[in-house]
Amino acid sequence: MSNAAQEFLRRAVEKSGDETHRKIIRFNMDQYDAAFGRGHSRFADWDAARERCQQIKWDAVNHLDRYLVEFETRVKERGGHVFWAENSEEARKYVCDLAVARGVKKVVKSKSMVTEEVFLTPAMEKLGMEVFETDLGEYIVQLRQEPPYHIVTPAMHLNRGQIRDLFKEKLAGPDTEDPPELVAVARRTLRKAFFSAEMGISGANFLVADAGMVAITTNEGNGRLCTSIPKIHVVMTGIEKVVPRLQDLATLWPVLATSGTGQPITCYNTLIGGPRRDGEVDGPEEFHVVLVDNGRSELLADAEQREVLHCIRCGACLNACPVFRAVGGHTYGTIYPGPIGSVLTPHLRGLNEFQHLSFASSLCGGCTEVCPVKIDLHHHLLHNRRNAIGAGTHPGKERRGMRLFRWMMMDGGRFRVLGGLARTAIRLAHGIGLAGTALDPLRPWTRRRAPMPIPSTSFRSLWRKTNGLR
């Protein structure tokens, strides 16, 4: 078992029994469910909107070469820079080198999962720069020195009391759970950072090819401050974020907002096409876009799972996932938790190390049902499982067990006799009081469930004995 798998199991045991965690997540998810319910009923035809988004992303992902170059050309025409990073290291190095060359001391960041993916913040901090997350949820988890719990709502696992305590300790905040007052505390600190930072870093929700613009969506307006006040703006994003046309946003924006938070549209939707031009009053002097591959091209080559690149990072599959709710975002030990993370991470960070996540699912399909770009998520978990077994990641004992299972099931008579023997043995064990104890032959089942009565006969035997139950 990989280290990541052991760590996952350890945390899963801890979190799945944690009543406080369960209550907070249930409360927040119920809020989301209600908002999402209201949100999608605003669409005349929600499924048609999903299908449209799926088509847009299919077109984009299957013609990445064309759309990315189109995007790059337009950005460069306006004086922006585009850097193609093959992996995390190249992405980090480009931004760090740029920051060092420009003498950057302070950096403000708008929410970006790709910067988490390439571990950008720790690299910049190591160079002595001060990095501020400016999305409130991200800022909270940064103060707690934690990774984001959820890709859209990073501090979903905390209640107001915990945030009050955190702000009291780290920001000398007041003794109140009143959300506006708590927000005001964060705002005071972050406003100073916005106006003194030399570099702003953002992600991108979409890269619009025909317009050559970056589309950023936030609810707090922090995205606009990060991208317009500091003299350098760096966008870091994955290559799969490109969409063909500006008009595609007419569907993608409301669908993303609805799936993400239940809103009709996110509060601030910004399109940025390059650095400040002559005659413009604001905007950065320098504009850089870092297009991160980091395993995505390999996923693109996988015809079976290519559509995983359709993901618009709305977080709906995390909210719908009963496993996510049980174990929480941090248990996964991945940048992207929940169903999309379980499908994607083996491609980004290695099948051996992260295949266990594809097995940690009841395959209920709740994720696929809500995905706004219709990724067949739970079936991709099955594909990952098959790939893992094919790559020999599981112990020989399990493989031998499966061979035995197949051998037993290849013959009706064999199954009847062996099934009967197994039931008799279990009934004997239960007869002497072993049911539910550590010596129960059904221990893996009864460790967490009441034992079940084992019938003395099978249906096939009944059918045989009674000549078809007559």
Next chain:
Amino acid sequence: MAARVSLFIPCFIDQLQPQVAVDVVRVLRRLGYEVDFPAEQTCCGQPAFNMGYWDEARPLAERFVRLFGSAECVVSPSGSCTTMVRTFYPQLLAGHALYDQAVGLGKRVFEFSEFLVRVAKKVDVGAEFPHKVTFHDACHALRELHLKDEPRELLRHVRGLELVEMPHSEECCGFGGGFAVKFDMISASMGEGKVMNIEASGAEVVTSVDGSCLMHIEGMLRRNQARARTMHLASILAQEAK
């Protein structure tokens, strides 16, 4: 309407819940069907398939397709095993000589409630069960076979039965096959959520179209000293007026 149906009894129902299969036979015969049980049947291969062992599952799928190949209509008291045949055999047998036969068979295999409502066009099977009952949406039946109203329609026509909805009836109970033992802590945590929702409904009986979910739910209900008990839909529909 087919007058003759072949039973596909999932291996775990055969071994652990034989009464469910007996009840399926009773209901089908009451409706005038001639019921056949191909005795050579074993397992559809789903446990191996779901755990990633497609090479072990494939011979079982081939065997199943050959065994039921000539059946006109196959009925199974499991949404999950029906899904294995209808949805996953075509994936498992892609490019295989039996592919076309598997796809054809998938269209002739029906989950029990699906068969009654969509094929036999019967919503009243003449059952009586004077109890408060709630229905758990089994994931495969709901999301792969799109059976939401069929089982409820059957329950609504049972004499004396009061159907109550639990909160989040579509939320997975946490069974999930091998997942239930490999990740038993997650499975149990999900099961506890299901128990709370069942309790909130005030039902005496929780029913579903998958015996595997019910086996897990029963274990969780008893472990948590909850009042409700589980019964397969077929067993409720088999109850006759006294």
